[in-house]
Amino acid sequence: MGGIFRLVILIIVLAAGIAGIRLAAGRLASGRAEKEAAEQVSLAETGSAAGWTAQEKADPLLSSSSEEETKQDGLTEAPEEGESVDRQSSEGLSAGGSSADAGGDAAADDGATTAAAEAEEEKPAFDHVMTELENGYAYLASLDARTPVEMEYMISEAQKEHEKELEREAYRLKREKYRESLEGKRLWDAFEDFVFLGDSRVVGFDVYGLLPSDRVLAEAGDTINSITNRMDTIKSFSPKYIFISYGINDIGIGFWPTAEEYTSAFSEKLHELQKELPEAEIYVNSIIPARGDAAQAYPVWQGIPEYSEAVRQMCEREGFAFIDNASVIEEHMDQYADDGVHMQPDFYRYWAENQLLAVFDRKNGVLSF
Amino acid sequence: MAFEKYAAGREQNAAAAAQGKKKRMMDPAASRPSRTETVYEEDEYTAAGGDEMSGPEQKGGGNGGRIPIVLLCAALIAAGVFLLYKDISRDYRHGIYRCENGRMLEAPAEPDPGKTDLVSSGVKNLAEKFPDVDQYMMLVPAAACIQPEDLPENAQIRDQRADLAQIRSKMPQSLHWIDLAETLSGHSGENLYYDSDIYLTGWGSRYAARTAMTAMEVKIPEGRDQCYLLSNTLIGRLAADRLPALHLLDRQGERLEIYVPEKEAYYYCINGRSGKRSGSLYDSEAAAGTSPYNVFFEGGKALTQIHTTAINGETLLVVGDRTADSIVPLFVSSFEHIILMHPSKCAKTVAGLAREYEVTKILYLYDANDFMTDSALLRALN
Known part of the structure; x- marks a missing residue:
C-alpha cells in the first residue's frame, strides 16, 4: 500500500511538472512575444539602438514637445541599421507570435521550418545587441583602466583651475566696482599725469573739451612715426601714463604693407619711448576699425583687425599694456561718425573709461583684460 | 586581464541570449510539444497502463480491486x-x-505613521544640529502607482501618491521634498521601471537624477547622454517568486542600460569600509554575472565616497537603499564629493557622517515601499 501511495505521489509530481511546464510555456510564449514587442518599441523610442544617444531625442525634462519631435525623428530618420533592426525584429516577433500560437496546432515539421526562418530573420537583431553589449563592456573597461592616482591628479588640477577661476571672478567684481566709481563727472578728473598720442580720432578728446589740449598730442594724419617727432614734447611732461592710439593712417598710407612689418616698426618706437621715459607706463590701444563707405572706399582698411591682432601679440610679447577696445566699439556702433572713421562726442566717454580700466588692470598686475 | 573577463562575460551573455533565442526558435518543435505529441504521449500512457493492467489479468485473471486505486490516482x-x-x-x-x-x-x-513621525523627528533634529545643511527627500514611487494600466483588471492597490502626500505633510518644513511621482507620471508611457524588479531603469534613473539635481539647484551636465547596454539578462527580484520551471523558461531577461553624460566629470571612489580605491563606480564582472543590477557599486556597499573634478564646494550625502545605486552615478558631474550611505548596512549615523565629511546637502533617496517598511533609516537618524 505504501508503495502505491509513493507511486501516486510520484505520478502527481511528474504529471504536475509536465503540465506546469507546458502551461508555463504557453503562457510565457505569448507573454514574451508581447514583452519583446514592447521592448522593440521601447528600443526605437529610447533611441538606444545603433548608438543613438538619449538627447538625440531631446531632453524630456526640458521640453516634452521637442522630445516628441525627436522621437519622431528617431523613428523616421534613424540610421539604416536601426531601421533594419527594428523592422526585422518586428517581423521576427510577429513570426514568433504566430508560431507560438500555432505551436499546439501545427505539426512539428511546420514548427521547425518556422523556427529556422525565424532564426534567420532574428540574426541581425541579435548581432546588434552583441554590438551594444560590446560597447557597454568597453565603457566599463575604460573606467577600470583609470587609476585612483590619475584621478586624484585630475582632481587636483581641477581644483587649481577652480581657484584661478575664483580669483578671476573676484577680480571681475573688483574691476566692475571701479568702473561704477568712474561714472559721472569724476571720469575726466581721474586722468592724472598723462599724455595721449594718436591721430585724428584722438584729437576728439581735445576738440570736444574732454581732456586738456596740451596733453593730447595728436593731429590728423599722424602715424607711429609721430612718436619720434613729438619725443621732446612728451619728455617735457614726464608723464606717468602714456596712451597711444594709431593705426588708421599707418595702414592707409601703405608704408607698412604687412602686419609684421608694422608691429616691428611699432615695437621699435615703443622701446625708444620707454628708453626716454623709463618710469612711464605705456598703454597701446587696439586699432579702431573703419566701417561703412570708408571701409569700402579703402579696402586696405579691411585689414585693420589683422593689424590690431598683431599689435596685441606684439604688446604681450614685449610687455606693453594693450587696451582692447573691441567690446566698447561693438557696444556703441551707433557712435561712428558719418564718415565711418571718426567717432561722435559721446563715444569718448566710453573710450576714456576703457583707458582708465586698463590702468586699473595694470595696477593689479593684469596687462590686458 | 580585465578585458578577458569582459570577453568571457560577453560570451556568457551571448550564450544566455542565444539560449533564449534558440529556445524560442525551437519552441514550436521542441520545447512546446504539439497537441499531436500530447495525444501521442497520452496514448502511450494509456497503452502502458493497459499493459500494466493486463499483466495481472494475464497472471491472476483480473483484479477489480485495483480499479478504485487507479481512479483515485487519476x-x-x-x-x-x-x-x-x-x-x-x-x-x-x-x-x-x-x-x-x-x-x-x-x-x-x-x-x-509611527515610523514616519520618527523619521520626521530625526530630520528635524538634524536640521537643528546642521542649520546650514539642506536636506532633501526623494521617494521613488512603486511602478504600480505610476503605470497602473499594466495591473491585472481586478487589482486593487493603495493610492501611493496619497500616502506620499501624507508623508510629505508630516515632514518638517526644513526638508525639501522632491516630487518624483509627478515627474515620472508625465512619462508613464516610457520604459521607467524594470519588468521584473522594483528598480528604475537607466532611463527612469536619468529622470530621477535630473529631477533631484534641479531641486538641489546644482548644475546639470551639459551635452548629450550616451546610453550603454551592460546586460540583457537581468531577471529581477520580483521574478524570484515565480516557480522554478517558469524561471528557467524565461532566462532571456531584461536590458540593463546606463546613461552617461557626454562630458562626465572624472572621479574616483573609496569603499568606506575597506578603504579600497577605484576609478569606476561599476563592477564590470557583475555586469556579466547572474545579478547584473549588482553592477552598481558592487552590489551596494555600506558606505562609498566619491571625489570628482566637479569642483564646486558641494558635498552631497545620499542616504538610501539600493534604488539610489542606479541614480547616484548620474550625480558625479554635479558634486565635488558624494557620500553614499546604505543605513541597512552601515552602522554610522547621518549626523556623524554630516560632521565627518562636512556635507552641504543631504538627500534621502529611497524606494517608497522600502521607506515604508525598512527601519534602518530610523536607527541612522536617531
Whole structure:
C-alpha cells in the first residue's frame, strides 16, 4: 500500500511538472512575444539602438514637445541599421507570435521550418545587441583602466583651475566696482599725469573739451612715426601714463604693407619711448576699425583687425599694456561718425573709461583684460 | 586581464541570449510539444497502463480491486494539475502582481505613521544640529502607482501618491521634498521601471537624477547622454517568486542600460569600509554575472565616497537603499564629493557622517515601499 501511495505521489509530481511546464510555456510564449514587442518599441523610442544617444531625442525634462519631435525623428530618420533592426525584429516577433500560437496546432515539421526562418530573420537583431553589449563592456573597461592616482591628479588640477577661476571672478567684481566709481563727472578728473598720442580720432578728446589740449598730442594724419617727432614734447611732461592710439593712417598710407612689418616698426618706437621715459607706463590701444563707405572706399582698411591682432601679440610679447577696445566699439556702433572713421562726442566717454580700466588692470598686475 | 573577463562575460551573455533565442526558435518543435505529441504521449500512457493492467489479468485473471486505486490516482493527478494551474494562474502572490504582459509589479506598501513621525523627528533634529545643511527627500514611487494600466483588471492597490502626500505633510518644513511621482507620471508611457524588479531603469534613473539635481539647484551636465547596454539578462527580484520551471523558461531577461553624460566629470571612489580605491563606480564582472543590477557599486556597499573634478564646494550625502545605486552615478558631474550611505548596512549615523565629511546637502533617496517598511533609516537618524 505504501508503495502505491509513493507511486501516486510520484505520478502527481511528474504529471504536475509536465503540465506546469507546458502551461508555463504557453503562457510565457505569448507573454514574451508581447514583452519583446514592447521592448522593440521601447528600443526605437529610447533611441538606444545603433548608438543613438538619449538627447538625440531631446531632453524630456526640458521640453516634452521637442522630445516628441525627436522621437519622431528617431523613428523616421534613424540610421539604416536601426531601421533594419527594428523592422526585422518586428517581423521576427510577429513570426514568433504566430508560431507560438500555432505551436499546439501545427505539426512539428511546420514548427521547425518556422523556427529556422525565424532564426534567420532574428540574426541581425541579435548581432546588434552583441554590438551594444560590446560597447557597454568597453565603457566599463575604460573606467577600470583609470587609476585612483590619475584621478586624484585630475582632481587636483581641477581644483587649481577652480581657484584661478575664483580669483578671476573676484577680480571681475573688483574691476566692475571701479568702473561704477568712474561714472559721472569724476571720469575726466581721474586722468592724472598723462599724455595721449594718436591721430585724428584722438584729437576728439581735445576738440570736444574732454581732456586738456596740451596733453593730447595728436593731429590728423599722424602715424607711429609721430612718436619720434613729438619725443621732446612728451619728455617735457614726464608723464606717468602714456596712451597711444594709431593705426588708421599707418595702414592707409601703405608704408607698412604687412602686419609684421608694422608691429616691428611699432615695437621699435615703443622701446625708444620707454628708453626716454623709463618710469612711464605705456598703454597701446587696439586699432579702431573703419566701417561703412570708408571701409569700402579703402579696402586696405579691411585689414585693420589683422593689424590690431598683431599689435596685441606684439604688446604681450614685449610687455606693453594693450587696451582692447573691441567690446566698447561693438557696444556703441551707433557712435561712428558719418564718415565711418571718426567717432561722435559721446563715444569718448566710453573710450576714456576703457583707458582708465586698463590702468586699473595694470595696477593689479593684469596687462590686458 | 580585465578585458578577458569582459570577453568571457560577453560570451556568457551571448550564450544566455542565444539560449533564449534558440529556445524560442525551437519552441514550436521542441520545447512546446504539439497537441499531436500530447495525444501521442497520452496514448502511450494509456497503452502502458493497459499493459500494466493486463499483466495481472494475464497472471491472476483480473483484479477489480485495483480499479478504485487507479481512479483515485487519476483524481489526485487531476487535483494536482488543477492546483498547479491555479497557482500559476494567480495574478497576485506575496504582494506582487503578475500582469497580462508578463510584467511583475509590487503592490504599494502601507505606510507606518509611527515610523514616519520618527523619521520626521530625526530630520528635524538634524536640521537643528546642521542649520546650514539642506536636506532633501526623494521617494521613488512603486511602478504600480505610476503605470497602473499594466495591473491585472481586478487589482486593487493603495493610492501611493496619497500616502506620499501624507508623508510629505508630516515632514518638517526644513526638508525639501522632491516630487518624483509627478515627474515620472508625465512619462508613464516610457520604459521607467524594470519588468521584473522594483528598480528604475537607466532611463527612469536619468529622470530621477535630473529631477533631484534641479531641486538641489546644482548644475546639470551639459551635452548629450550616451546610453550603454551592460546586460540583457537581468531577471529581477520580483521574478524570484515565480516557480522554478517558469524561471528557467524565461532566462532571456531584461536590458540593463546606463546613461552617461557626454562630458562626465572624472572621479574616483573609496569603499568606506575597506578603504579600497577605484576609478569606476561599476563592477564590470557583475555586469556579466547572474545579478547584473549588482553592477552598481558592487552590489551596494555600506558606505562609498566619491571625489570628482566637479569642483564646486558641494558635498552631497545620499542616504538610501539600493534604488539610489542606479541614480547616484548620474550625480558625479554635479558634486565635488558624494557620500553614499546604505543605513541597512552601515552602522554610522547621518549626523556623524554630516560632521565627518562636512556635507552641504543631504538627500534621502529611497524606494517608497522600502521607506515604508525598512527601519534602518530610523536607527541612522536617531
